[in-house]
Amino acid sequence: MNVIVDLCVVPLGVGTSVSLYVAECHKVLTRAGLKTHLHAYGTNIEGEYDAVFAAIKECHQAVHALGAPRITTTIKLGTRTDREQSMEDKVQSVKDKLSKP
Amino acid sequence: MNVIVDLCVVPLGVGTSVSLYVAECHKVLTRAGLKTHLHAYGTNIEGEYDAVFAAIKECHQAVHALGAPRITTTIKLGTRTDREQSMEDKVQSVKDKLSKP
Amino acid sequence: MNVIVDLCVVPLGVGTSVSLYVAECHKVLTRAGLKTHLHAYGTNIEGEYDAVFAAIKECHQAVHALGAPRITTTIKLGTRTDREQSMEDKVQSVKDKLSKP
Amino acid sequence: MNVIVDLCVVPLGVGTSVSLYVAECHKVLTRAGLKTHLHAYGTNIEGEYDAVFAAIKECHQAVHALGAPRITTTIKLGTRTDREQSMEDKVQSVKDKLSKP
Numbered sequence: 560m561n562v563i564v565d566l567c568v569v570p571l572g573v574g575t576s577v578s579l580y581v582a583e584c585h586k587v588l589t590r591a592g593l594k595t596h597l598h599a600y601g602t603n604i605e606g607e608y609d610a611v612f613a614a615i616k617e618c619h620q621a622v623h624a625l626g627a628p629r630i631t632t633t634i635k636l637g638t639r640t641d642r643e644q645s646m647e648d649k650v651q652s653v654k655d656k657l658s659k660p
Numbered sequence: 661m662n663v664i665v666d667l668c669v670v671p672l673g674v675g676t677s678v679s680l681y682v683a684e685c686h687k688v689l690t691r692a693g694l695k696t697h698l699h700a701y702g703t704n705i706e707g708e709y710d711a712v713f714a715a716i717k718e719c720h721q722a723v724h725a726l727g728a729p730r731i732t733t734t735i736k737l738g739t740r741t742d743r744e745q746s747m748e749d750k751v752q753s754v755k756d757k758l759s760k761p
Numbered sequence: 762m763n764v765i766v767d768l769c770v771v772p773l774g775v776g777t778s779v780s781l782y783v784a785e786c787h788k789v790l791t792r793a794g795l796k797t798h799l800h801a802y803g804t805n806i807e808g809e810y811d812a813v814f815a816a817i818k819e820c821h822q823a824v825h826a827l828g829a830p831r832i833t834t835t836i837k838l839g840t841r842t843d844r845e846q847s848m849e850d851k852v853q854s855v856k857d858k859l860s861k862p
Numbered sequence: 863m864n865v866i867v868d869l870c871v872v873p874l875g876v877g878t879s880v881s882l883y884v885a886e887c888h889k890v891l892t893r894a895g896l897k898t899h900l901h902a903y904g905t906n907i908e909g910e911y912d913a914v915f916a917a918i919k920e921c922h923q924a925v926h927a928l929g930a931p932r933i934t935t936t937i938k939l940g941t942r943t944d945r946e947q948s949m950e951d952k953v954q955s956v957k958d959k960l961s962k963p
Contacts, residue, residue, distance in 0.1 A: 560720065565903035567868075567938060572742070572777040575831040575944055578952075582959035597956060598899060599906040599949035600868035600938050608720075612713045619661065619709075619739050628742035629777040633835050633938060634735040635870060635903050638720050641673070641729035641878055646902035649881075653900060656885035666769075666802035668837065673878040676843055676932040679851075683858035698855060699798060700805040700848035701767035701837050730878040734936050736769060736802050736835060742777055747801035750780075754799060757784035762922065774944070810922075814915045821863065821911075821941050830944035836937040840922050843875070843931035 560608040563646055565635040567601035568618055570627030583625055584618040591617070596646060601633070605646050608638075661709040664747055666736040668702035669719055671728030684726055685719040692718070697747060702734070706747050709739075762810040765848055767837040769803035770820055772829030785827055786820040793819070798848060803835070807848050810840075863911040866949055868938040870904035871921055873930030886928055887921040894920070899949060904936070908949050911941075 566588075570580045581602075588595050588604060591614040596603040604611055615634070622630055667689075671681045682703075689696050689705060692715040697704040705712055716735070723731055768790075772782045783804075790797050790806060793816040798805040806813055817836070824832055869891075873883045884905075891898050891907060894917040899906040907914055918937070925933055 560717065563902060565870075565901075569771060569773070569833055571771070571773065571779070575774040575942065576955075577773070578955035578959050581956045585956065585960060596901060597953055598868075598901040599866060599908075599952045600940065601903075603902040605902075608717050612717075615737075616661065616709050616713075619737075623739070623741050629740040630738065631771055632737040634737060635936060636716075636720075636733040636735060637731065637903070638724070639730040639878065640724050649902045650900055652879075652881035653884045653888065656881050657888060664801060666800075668767075670872060670874070670934055672872070672874065672880070676841065676875040677854075678874070679854035679858050682855045686855065686859060697800060698852055699767075699800040700765060700807075700851045701803075701839065704801040706801075732872055734837060738802070740777065750801045751799055753778075753780035754783045754787065757780050758787060762919065810919050814919075817939075818863065818911050818915075821939075825941070825943050831942040832940065834939040836939060838918075838922075838935040838937060839933065840926070841932040842926050 560638055561643070562606065562608050562611055563637045563644070563649070564604040564611055565601050566604055566615060567633045568622060569631050570622050571629040571631060573627045580622045580625060580627060583621050587618045587621050588614050594646065603646050661739055662744070663707065663709050663712055664738045664750070665705040665712055666702050667705055667716060668734045669723060670732050671723050672730040672732065674728045681723045681726060681728060684722050688718045688722050689715050695747065704747050762840055763845070764808065764810050764813055765839045765851070766806040766813055767803050768806055768817060769835045770824060771833050772824050773831040773833060775829045782824045782827060782829060785823050789819045789823050790816050796848065805848050863941055864946070865909065865911050865914055866940045866947070866952070867907040867914055868904050869907055869918060870936045871925060872934050873925050874932040874934065876930045883925045883928060883930060886924050890920045890924050891917050897949065906949050
């Protein structure tokens, strides 16, 4: 099952700067061979369900290992059976609509 | 890794009533032996990471099998290493604060 | 525009215990006269759009005033024009489906 | 109160293609003068709280007007009092961490 996911990992108990932990997650996702796109409030991920959620588990383990005693994460998860669709397709589809008069 | 999760599965392409699909997910989660609490905008789930996310995958498969060609799901995922905490603990902790003058 | 909302306010920079801040938000929502239901990963809210989002703004102001320098909040927002539906209706609709053989 | 928001509007009851409705929201946000960045699972928005949530209300009204009888939206909302931070700052901060050996 191919999925498009949006992931936002928030460590608690480590002050207000979270970029170190987000960067660590990015390394985990990259090592897992997943396609990613970083934005200002999370990371888009594309891949197989099992690979994506194994990597998200590893993100939590890595962020705890870096010293965060608590983590709250928000995930959006999209699947479809009617057709294949990549992350780029989703963005392009909206841009196509916007470019029409 | 024990997790507390909030799950909101939204089927697309099947009209505006989604309760049939939410009920199907509830059955999947119950069969998986997970602790759940249904509320007005999702379901709280408590369990081991691997069991919870295997069940969520099965929810998507079951909702597609019921005829939904597309699904968008929102998940909140909490883990902590500082102490154990159940779903009931979380609610009680807020109620304790509210009951103080 | 009537809305059903799910609100989860997470203060950063104040350690790992967040119940004090969630309780403060609960007081703000109650004072605003909104219908609420507290669960293990957030609060269901029902009311008019403007009243609900004025109260959520006040929640952020109150949590900052309590000492949290950063807040990240997750909100689900539902509206419909086909029929009226309360928070209780949503839960009951799923329970009805579950009780059928 | 300056906010960074992530918005994902999902119309129900209009089939599986949602890009038309996302494009309509994009037009609403642009007309409102808000800074936006479209990604594969939502739109980052930066602006004043009141302006952003007035625009999100208008998005729901516009999507209903286009024929969607039900909408479920996911919003992430970030505020901070310790320092100013733009959407670009957030992404750059993670990239800086990633570029260090």
